[in-house]
Amino acid sequence: xxxxxxxxxxxxxxxxxxxxxxxxxKWLDTIRALFESYGYAPIETRAVxxxxxxxxxxxxxxxxxxxxxxxAEPGEVAEHALHYDMTVPMARYVAANMNELVFPFKxxxxxxxxxxxxxxxxxxxxxxxxxxxVVDVRDIPLHFDAEMPAIMFExxxxxxxxxxxxxxxxxxxxxxxxxxxxxxxxxxxxxIVDKLDKIGPSGxxxxxxxxxxxxxxxxxxxxxxxxxxxxDSSVLGAxxxxxxxxxxxxxxxxxxxxxxxxxxxxxxGAFVADLSIARGLAYYTGSVYETKLVEYPDxxxxxxxxxxxxxxxxxxxxxxxxxxxxxGLTRIFWKMQKEGRIKPTRKSPSDVLxxxxxxxxxxxxxxxxxxxxxxxxxxxxYHEDRKxxxxxxxxxxxxxxxxxxxxxxxxxxHKVKDxxxxxxxxADPLSWLPARLG
Amino acid sequence: xxxxxxxxxxxxxxxxxxxxxxxxxKWLDTIRALFESYGYAPIETRAVxxxxxxxxxxxxxxxxxxxxxxxAEPGEVAEHALHYDMTVPMARYVAANMNELVFPFKxxxxxxxxxxxxxxxxxxxxxxxxxxxVVDVRDIPLHFDAEMPAIMFExxxxxxxxxxxxxxxxxxxxxxxxxxxxxxxxxxxxxIVDKLDKIGPSGxxxxxxxxxxxxxxxxxxxxxxxxxxxxDSSVLGAxxxxxxxxxxxxxxxxxxxxxxxxxxxxxxGAFVADLSIARGLAYYTGSVYETKLVEYPDxxxxxxxxxxxxxxxxxxxxxxxxxxxxxGLTRIFWKMQKEGRIKPTRKSPSDVLxxxxxxxxxxxxxxxxxxxxxxxxxxxxYHEDRKxxxxxxxxxxxxxxxxxxxxxxxxxxHKVKDxxxxxxxxADPLSWLPARLG
Numbered sequence: 008x009x010x011x012x013x014x015x016x017x018x019x020x021x022x023x024x025x026x027x028x029x030x031x032x033k034w035l036d037t038i039r040a041l042f043e044s045y046g047y048a049p050i051e052t053r054a055v056x057x058x059x060x061x062x063x064x065x066x067x068x069x070x071x072x073x074x075x076x077x078x079a080e081p082g083e084v085a086e087h088a089l090h091y092d093m094t095v096p097m098a099r100y101v102a103a104n105m106n107e108l109v110f111p112f113k114x115x116x117x118x119x120x121x122x123x124x125x126x127x128x129x130x131x132x133x134x135x136x137x138x139x140x141v142v143d144v145r146d147i148p149l150h151f152d153a154e155m156p157a158i159m160f161e162x163x164x165x166x167x168x169x170x171x172x173x174x175x176x177x178x179x180x181x182x183x184x185x186x187x188x189x190x191x192x193x194x195x196x197x198x199i200v201d202k203l204d205k206i207g208p209s210g211x212x213x214x215x216x217x218x219x220x221x222x223x224x225x226x227x228x229x230x231x232x233x234x235x236x237x238x239d240s241s242v243l244g245a246x247x248x249x250x251x252x253x254x255x256x257x258x259x260x261x262x263x264x265x266x267x268x269x270x271x272x273x274x275x276g277a278f279v280a281d282l283s284i285a286r287g288l289a290y291y292t293g294s295v296y297e298t299k300l301v302e303y304p305d306x307x308x309x310x311x312x313x314x315x316x317x318x319x320x321x322x323x324x325x326x327x328x329x330x331x332x333x334x335g336l337t338r339i340f341w342k343m344q345k346e347g348r349i350k351p352t353r354k355s356p357s358d359v360l361x362x363x364x365x366x367x368x369x370x371x372x373x374x375x376x377x378x379x380x381x382x383x384x385x386x387x388x389y390h391e392d393r394k395x396x397x398x399x400x401x402x403x404x405x406x407x408x409x410x411x412x413x414x415x416x417x418x419x420x421h422k423v424k425d426x427x428x429x430x431x432x433x434a435d436p437l438s439w440l441p442a443r444l445g
Numbered sequence: 446x447x448x449x450x451x452x453x454x455x456x457x458x459x460x461x462x463x464x465x466x467x468x469x470x471k472w473l474d475t476i477r478a479l480f481e482s483y484g485y486a487p488i489e490t491r492a493v494x495x496x497x498x499x500x501x502x503x504x505x506x507x508x509x510x511x512x513x514x515x516x517a518e519p520g521e522v523a524e525h526a527l528h529y530d531m532t533v534p535m536a537r538y539v540a541a542n543m544n545e546l547v548f549p550f551k552x553x554x555x556x557x558x559x560x561x562x563x564x565x566x567x568x569x570x571x572x573x574x575x576x577x578x579v580v581d582v583r584d585i586p587l588h589f590d591a592e593m594p595a596i597m598f599e600x601x602x603x604x605x606x607x608x609x610x611x612x613x614x615x616x617x618x619x620x621x622x623x624x625x626x627x628x629x630x631x632x633x634x635x636x637i638v639d640k641l642d643k644i645g646p647s648g649x650x651x652x653x654x655x656x657x658x659x660x661x662x663x664x665x666x667x668x669x670x671x672x673x674x675x676x677d678s679s680v681l682g683a684x685x686x687x688x689x690x691x692x693x694x695x696x697x698x699x700x701x702x703x704x705x706x707x708x709x710x711x712x713x714g715a716f717v718a719d720l721s722i723a724r725g726l727a728y729y730t731g732s733v734y735e736t737k738l739v740e741y742p743d744x745x746x747x748x749x750x751x752x753x754x755x756x757x758x759x760x761x762x763x764x765x766x767x768x769x770x771x772x773g774l775t776r777i778f779w780k781m782q783k784e785g786r787i788k789p790t791r792k793s794p795s796d797v798l799x800x801x802x803x804x805x806x807x808x809x810x811x812x813x814x815x816x817x818x819x820x821x822x823x824x825x826x827y828h829e830d831r832k833x834x835x836x837x838x839x840x841x842x843x844x845x846x847x848x849x850x851x852x853x854x855x856x857x858x859h860k861v862k863d864x865x866x867x868x869x870x871x872a873d874p875l876s877w878l879p880a881r882l883g
Binding site for chain 1: 453467514549561707761842
């Protein structure tokens with residue numbers, strides 16, 4: 008016997024009971040159907056990448072799990088590690104399969120990822136991500152910048168976790184605005200501004216002055232930009248009023264304006280331009296998005312994404328722009344469960360439990376179950392000749408909505424009972440359809 | 446730029462192009478629907494288990510991948526490793542969630558597993574397994590011994606990889622027969638007999654005599670048993686004719702007879718009692734199964750399973766019998782592909798490509814795509830204003846069956862074209878349904 012300790016949960020590696028897994032699968036199915044309805048094709052990448060590929064791209068501050076055979080020689084260095092997102096593997100997959108793919112390549116990917124971070128509220132070491140991305144060898148038209156947040160909105164709406172609020176910005180606005188101010192190091196300015204949530208405007212101002220040596224008027228201009236928020240094109244005017252000018256800024260404002268305009272059909276508050284967000288990832292170059300659950304403002308971002316011009320191309324030395332979003336499914340699922348917003352009633356997918364009549368024959372029960380199954384129903388047969396009370400209890404405990412009685416005698420009718428309503432009536436296994444399915 | 450080497454495939458970690466992943470997903474959906482039609486509930490276990498749990502159970506000769514944070518201290522020992530099957534994680538999951546589960550617990554699980562073995566024909570380091578198991582705190586009735594191979598048959602039949610041949614034996618027959626011969630060490634006898642495929646009867650005979658010191662008549666009796674094969678109860682008579690007797694043997698024959706009888710409804714050759722098979726795994730105690738693809742007799746086993754009385758219980762010191770099967774999905778998928786039996790035509794899930802009219806407006810194209818989508822169709826819009834030839838080529842290259850034309854002028858009708866048939870006709874985005882979907 009293995010010590011009890013070994014049966015315990017592993018921190019950060021969540022597992023769900025069947026009734027919750029059924030809900031999670033429904034979410035995954037819903038999101039998959041949505042992604043496919045937009046014409047995104049599925050891929051699944053291997054769980055591991057070369058350590059070098061993971062370290063050179065993206066979130067390099069993330070803790071990475073290397074894998075190594077237990078039987079490996081002591082000195083053997085781990086070459087491969089578990090992926091920590093879907094974006095870097097997708098970029099590698101596209102680069103590796105250039106000649107087999109049709110461009111623009113539109114793919115979705117719904118897989119587990121792993122990060123060795125310290126687990127905390129909503130942060131896991133093993134988690135599902137659901138991503139869509141478009142990658143092309145040509146320019147990617149701007150309307151994809153609107154399609155991405157629209158898909159994000161629809162996905163979260165369909166799984167019933169709304170209302171959501173997606174903040175939108177454009178890296179070109181930040182880049183161009185800093186350039187217009189004559190700041191040479193736009194990348195580090197962005198990195199510091201990204202800390203706004205954590206250290207506040209005064210902290211950011213101090214770092215900009217201290218680390219980058221910016222003068223007070225430049226710092227004030229930078230902070231003024233971060234205060235601009237709004238859901239329509241008035242934000243563009245507000246930026247222009249700040250009096251900073253550059254071509255890149257102009258392009259960024261045009262792009263943001265296009266996106267806001269294309270998203271007008273959505274409910275108020277669903278999308279807000281917020282010029283303070285930058286997204287941590289180095290590879291974004293245009294639109295960036297991050298989504299929060301409105302009812303849980305302190306809960307971390309649940310979706311993120313953006314446009315990247317050089318991520319895929321950097322692997323093969325060729326320009327290949329891309330744009331995508333990622334839904335942090337496990338995080339959302341965990342939160343909704345914790346908030347009591349997931350209330351599963353079914354512990355089994357079965358629509359019907361065929362009861363085993365006292366003294367009955369297995370073959371008869373099996374034949375009836377098979378007849379119902381052949382018509383697309385999900386059917387368990389009770390597995391042994393046992394008191395009917397125990398059989399009913401099994402159906403009730405698993406939340407199976409209907410129980411089925413074989414004919415009590417030759418020539419008599421089958422019967423079916425709706426357990427929730429207590430209604431029972433004659434039924435034919437070759438034609439009966441349930442009135443409701445839980 | 447990362448060296449090209451890093452973009453290459455990693456041996457044993459297969460990946461598929463989108464058109465193949467779509468087929469793989471269809472297989473997974475088909476098997477999942479089948480499992481659910483029998484009332485099995487989904488679970489998904491974390492990818493890792495404590496190293497100790499993996500080493501104490503099951504296939505301990507398998508190479509295991511331990512995981513370890515790249516940032517870990519040099520001396521830090523890897524505590525966790527990737528699971529190499531679904532059975533051991535399921536047993537641990539059941540033991541850990543005893544009080545939350547309703548028994549008999551019937552679950553399915555379709556996940557990747559990892560083994561650090563040398564990759565070769567049909568053997569991968571990362572692969573899907575699709576498992577169903579029943580575990581109970583009480584005895585599990587014998588009809589599950591028939592349900593398991595029946596599900597296995599249906600699964601392989603539905604994904605179109607048949608004909609299949611499943612060999613069935615019962616460990617109690619082997620155990621009881623060896624006991625009846627007065628052999629003390631039945632486990633090692635079984636282990637040696639399991640090598641029949643590799644070293645032949647003479648090799649097995651030599652080992653039985655050499656290692657276990659069995660006399661020639663016992664060796665002859667053991668080899669005689671391995672020669673018995675057949676698809677009906679005549680095999681039971683053939684065993685009885687060998688004149689060996691024990692209670693366990695009798696019980697085993699009764700069980701095998703029941704299973705063969707219950708499987709009579711299947712095509713000839715689908716199930717064959719074969720008293721030579723033992724299955725390598727130590728934990729089986731009753732029925733055992735292994736399935737081959739009839740057309741590829743040299744290809745390894747594609748499904749396996751059996752009954753185990755003590756696997757789950759051994760984790761919590763309580764008797765908990767179980768029975769299950771496992772489908773080696775990746776292996777089968779790879780083989781079918783290699784044999785040219787998977788011929789995907791679609792590289793996109795899209796049913797329709799809405800063309801972008803020259804000089805047209807994005808909003809009009811998007812609105813039509815959205816109207817079609819709202820009715821459950823999978824719809825891509827062509828992403829830019831470009832020559833119609835290029836747009837048609839995109840649809841053809843991705844295998845999208847229909848292209849949609851927006852009205853050429855206000856008041857005119859939409860049109861849709863079936864690319865395979867070359868037929869084109871007027872259509873309303875609010876009511877049109879495709880005649881065929883690829």
